[in-house]
Every structure is written in C-alpha cells, then in structure tokens.
Amino acid sequence: MSLVQTEFTRDPGQTVQHALELAGQNPHLLDKQGAHPDATRDGRDDHDSRDDKDEKLGSHDVEVEVTDALVPYVPGDPIPAEPDYVEEDHQMTVRSLFVGCCIGTVVQASNIYLGLKTGFTFGPQLLGGIGGFLVLKPLARATGSFLPGWVGGTRFGPKENVTCQTAATATGGLGILFVSGFPAMYQLGLLGASPKDDVGKLILFMLTVAFFGMAFAIPMRNYFVLRLKLTFPTPTATAFAIRALHAGKSGAEAAKQKGRWLFWSFLPAFVQKVASTYAPGILYDIHIFYDIATWGGRSAQYVDNWGWYFEITPAFFGAGILSGMNASWSFYGGSILAWAIIGPSMVATGRAIGRPVDDGSGIPYISYYSMAPTDPTSTRTSPRYNLLWIGVLVMLVSSFVELFCQWKLIYSGVRPMVFAARNKLRVRRGRPALVSNHDEPAYDPMPKSAMVPWWAWVGMLLVSIALTLIILGVSFGVNVGLSILAIVLGFLFSFIGVMGAGQTDVNPVSTVAKASQLVLGGVTHGKYTDEIQAGTGYNLHALRVNLLAGLHSAGTAAQTADMTGDLKTGHLVGAKPVNQFIAQGVGALISCFVSTGFFLLFTSAAPCIIDAEAETCAYGAPSVAAWRSVAVAVTSTDGVPVPITSGILAIVLSVVAAIMIVARQTIVPMKYRGYVPNPSAAGLAFVLPQTQYGLAMVIGATGAFFWQRKNPKHYEGAAFAFAAGMIAGEGIGGVVQAILQVAGVAGAGFGTVAGCPQGGC
Secondary structure, three states: OOOOOOOOOOOOOOOHHHHHHHHOOOOOOOOOOOOOHHHOOOOOOOOOOHHHOOOOOOOOOEEEEOOOOEEEEOEOEOOOOOOOOOOOOOOOOHHHHHHHHHHHHHHHHHHHHHHHHHOOOOOOHHHHHHHHHHHHHHHHHHHOOOOOOOOOOOOOOHHHHHHHHHHHHHHHOOHHHHHOHHHHHHHOOOOOOOHHHHHHHHHHHHHHHHHHHHHHHHHHHHHHHHHOOOOOHHHHHHHHHHHHHOOHHHHHHHHHHHHHHHHHHHHHHHHHHHHHHHOHHHHOEEOHHHHHHHOOOHHHHHHHHOOOOEEOOHHHHHHHHHHHHHHHHHHHHHHHHHHHHHHHHHHHOOOOOOEEEOOOOOOOEEEOOOOOOOOOOOOOOOHHHHHHHHHHHHHHHHHHHHHHHOHHHHHHHHHHHHHHHHHHHHHHOOOOOOOOHHHOOOOOOOOHHHOOOHHHHHHHHHHHHHHHHHHHHHHHOOOHHHHHHHHHHHHHHHHHHHHHHHHHOOOOHHHHHHHHHHHHHHHHOOOOHHHEOOOOOOEHHHHHHHHHHHHHHHHHHHHHHHHHHHHHHHHHHOOOHHHHHHHHHHHHHHHHHHHHHHHHHHHHHOHHHHOOOOOOOOOOOHHHHHHHHHHHHHHOOOOOOOOHHHHHHHHHHHHHHHHHHHHHHHOOOHHHHHHOOOHHHHHHHHHOOOOHHHHHHHHHHHHHHHHHHHOHHHHHHHHHHHHHHHHHHHHHHHHHHHHHHHHOOOOHHHOOOOOOHHHOO
16 A cells, blocks of 8 residues: 655554455465466355454564465565466566556656645555556557567566566655755745756755665665565555466456456546646636525634635545545544634634634635744744644654654664664674574575676665755755765665565654754754844755755655565565666656756646645645654744743643554554544644545545445455555646646636635645
C-alpha cells in the first residue's frame, strides 16, 4: 500500500498484511509455481485464518500449502518461480523503462497536486508493478515479434515487470520536496520572485538529492535486505503481486479485474475534476451552509466561515481507502477539535480575531485564515495562526516519540554494524575476533555479473557529494562546513529511514526533516545577524540554511528508502540489481525535471501557494506551513513567535499525544491498538484549514470497511486499483486544470460561480 505522507503515515504497528490484501495477495499462500493458490482453486484453508492478520512477515519460516504438498518458504528469500519458465535475457528493455517512467510521471503529478492540497503523497510501488503489467502485457503481444530484444521484442515476464516498477518508483519520488520546503522558502523570500526565476537551481538541487540517496541504496541492500532480511511490507506486497499477475490464466484474469477497476475509477474522477473548473460550486465544492444563508438563514454562514462544507473529491475518497479507519478518523477528529471547538472558542473569548468581509450582500462573511500577524504574541492574531503552532508541535512531538518507541528496531539494526566494527579493532590490536552470527556473510543468490559494480555506486556517491558542496555553495550561499553537516545528517537519517520502512512500512520523513531543522537551528543560532530582514526579524541566511538542510535530509532519506525497497522487490522476484540500478538512474533523472515542471505549473496557476499572506487558496499546503513555522521558530533571535494561549495548548496536547503513543506501544493489546487515535494525523488537521478533506477520507475509509466486511475477497482484489484510479484521476485532472488556468481559458469567464461564497471557490 505504501501510504507515504509528508506529515504522517499509517500506524507503525501496521503489518505487511494490509498492503498484500490491497494487492489481492496473501504472503502465506504460494503454490509450487510461486502463484497464489486461488490460481488453481477457490477458497482458503483453515490455516490462513484472519486471526493471523497481525503476524509480521519475516519472523519465521512458513509452510505453504499447495494442491497436495507443503513447500517450506522462508520469508525474505526469493519467491519460488515456475520451474518450467525461463525468462528471456532482456530483463531491462526500452519499453519497460519508458512505461515505468510514464507511470511514475502520473504518480508525480498526482502527488504534487495532493501534497499541495493536504500534505499527502503516495508511494508508486504497487501502481508501478500493476500498472506496468496492464500496459506491457498487451504491448508485448502486439510488438514482440517486430522489435529487437533490447527494445521489447521478447516475452514480457516478472523480472522485466520489476524493471518497469523500479523506474516508476524512481520517477514518482522526490515530489515531497515541492510540497514542503521549497514553497516555504518562497513564502519567506529566500529565493527568487517565482520558481520561474530559479529553474536551474531547483533542478540542480534535486539532482544532488536524487543520486545521493540512490547511491546509498546499494550498500543498504546488502545489509538490510540480505543480512537482516527486513520485511519491507509494500515492496514485498509488490513482489507477490507481480508474481501472481504472471501466474498463467489466473494472473491474467486478476489483471483484467484490476484494470477494469483502475480505468472506471480513473475516468470519472478525471472528467469530474476538469469539468469542475467551470462549475466549482456545483461539481466540486458544495457550500451547504452558504446556500442556507442565501435562502434567508444568514447565521448559517458562520459555519461556512469556519470551512465546514462538503467536497466531491475522488482523490481523498481513495486516500481514505488506503489510509484506513484509524488515520482517517483521527484526521477528521483533529479537524473537529481545531476548527469546531478550539478555534471558535478562541474567537468567542477574545484570544483570536477574524477579519470581517463586506461585499454588500448582507451575508456575514468573516475570514479566520490570516497568516501575517503584526504582533504574533498579542491577541490580534487569527485562529489559523494560533492553531498552526499547536499542530506543528503535536506533529513534531508525535514523530519523535514514535521514533523513540521503535528504539529496539533501531538497536537491532545498528548492533551488527557496531559488532563488526568492534571486531575489526580487536583484530588490529592482535586480539581474537568475537564469534557472532552477525559476522556470517550474507548470502546473495545473484551472480557477480548481475551485481552493481562497487565503482558505480561509490563513484555516484562521490560525485553527488562534490555536486552538493558546489551547488549549495555557489547557488545558495551555504558554506562548506554547513554543507558537510547536511550531508552527514542525510546519511544518518537515510539509515533510520530505511530501517523504519523495512520494519514497519513507515519512512519517518517528517521526523527526519524536523530533526535536521533543529540541528541546523542550533548551529546557526546567533550567527548571520547582518542578514536579518527589517520589519520581520527573519534571519534570512539562517532560514535558508535551515530549510535547505531539512530538504536535503528528507529527500535523501525518502530516496534511499524507496530505492532500497525496490531492490527488495527485485530480490524477491529474482531480478538483476544492476538492471534496477540503471532503471533507478533513468527514473531519478527524469524525476528531477518532471517534479520541477509540475511545481512551476501549479505555482503559475495558483500563485497563492508561494504567498505567505494569502488568506484563501485552492491549495492548503499544510506541510509548507509546518516547515516554515519550524524554520522561523528555531532561527528566531527574538524568541519563538507563538501566542501565549496557543503555546499552552500546544504543550498540553503534545503531552497528551506522547502519552497516547507510549500507551499504544506498551500497554494497549495489539488487537485494540487500531482504536487509539493517531496524534500525528490529528495534528495535521490543525495546520490544514480545509476540513472537507478529512470528511472525504472518512467516507472512503468507512465505505472500504463495510466493503471488506461484506465481501473480503472482492475487496482484496479491487480495493487498491479502485483507490489508485481515483487518486490518479483527480491528480491528472488537477494538472489539466492548472494548464487551463495558465492558458487563460478557465475560471468564471468561461463557466459559472454559482454556489461559491463571494463569487469564488
């Protein structure tokens, strides 16, 4: 499933099972050919009980029942392949790279659109594997006999499918940087007037992050995939899905089912999003309380002023399906707490104010969304400014407490490295080495010819480091010492990111970024005072260093975890790492350009994204606000600019969040942990002033819950494709909408604003 969000993810206790169910597979069931047993018969045996749902793959051997025999399968080892099938020599072809990059571009567009909306991004692994099969299988039949083998003139098999999926993951990654730190830098005036002025800088920075993280993935494979055999839930699910899709007639039928669900959810979502450009108050935003106000009940507008309306957003119906009940309801619960209880209470008691807007209609419009207070510590601030700090601290504390609760996992990953280093020191001093199973070399089923040469990834790493030092120094004015510190932090946090993704499917990108910002805030505190901006008190250079270091660390951790996960998928399917390395390089290169291009497109269509003073914007950009707020707080020379009431509430709610997380991880039984709210999700709702997204996710998650209860087999085979289609449909529709906006053929002049408060939605 790999729900990878910029601010929170699925509960770390979530196991591989959910991702595999969304892919339509079960890891405990393989026949002799490596296919799902449903390929030969319907139903499941008693040993495949739902009571095993919380069991983590990778903890023990599994005896897998087939038609009349039991085949032992060790989780973490390659999935058994069909004994009579020999794949063609060309596991990497032009067609697989091209299709993979196209799928990754679609994911990238959707992620930047959704990320700017609410801070969510979704991993492309499963979509790359399933979507690649749906495109390449018929393409191979049509062109197989006419093209050279290296282009695509061979049989399409699971290993070429892995190449496609790997290229998709690499192309679809790194968009998180454009929905977080980079817009924050523009809002603070740290870059040019607009992204159009900094295209070269942005692409160069992306190149350093993309290949720096990619180079780390190769040694990470040897350690985390081969030696520790970490689960990597979503990459494992992707591998099982690819194997099953290629399992004869049953795989073809499963692919057709997924293809139908994907297409028929994508098409309506795409059409609805594009059409809503010309009738947003009818086809997208349904302002029920505004309608009541126009019909005479003027006081109903007070509810609409606080952002309580319904949005027909297929993407977030799909997000709810993927996120699950806990994250969705926690997010919506946070919206209720922030925008229906705390915010209105602050205004009612005079601790925050709104800005009345008079358009002559007599309807009481009031804006509560200002982000530019003249005196941050006074009561003359908006509810949004107050709630922002509460949300940021809750998310920050939650992230670090979650990480602390995983200390055993971190220790288990670090221990073998420390033990090996200790043995080397003992040998150098003439003392005998200690005996441990950690000293045993990891078994790699791949021949040496299929491996990535050491000089390739080491050379890439050295070139990336050199480019980082040059680009940060020349383009952004960061000195060598701080650049080296950013590189070191990137390496350390990549290690943590891969460990988190491998153990729990959670890559703590948000924690990594905030930790980098805190470290750099301490290093630069009190320095560069000659660059303090008059009127704001912002230390411009310290802010620039802070955000760039956070971006570098977060991007490196995300890239390394994604690439290592791809290598896990390849290991399970039996694909050559060297082919995956090339596919990653091609995808990463394209990602740097397409992500920058989409960022330029969206900011051109909606300049409010990079305007800190904008009170209304179609893109809520909560991650941007969080990054900007943390940077301002840790670099401020005049104290943290937080209103007193907001600060007290932030501390209280953060303590409550920490207690909930610790209790969930220590004293709450596993079967009840899903009922404990997710504080990070709730905190994100404080930062995001649009409540409609939480409502849409709740609708999607609740519908999926009853769908699964009523027909689990159908749900497992269709849910992921259905959700992915809706997300991709609205995301690509949003791209088309932005193009129409830039071309000047969108908006009220070509449609209607009926149903939109103050003539705009």
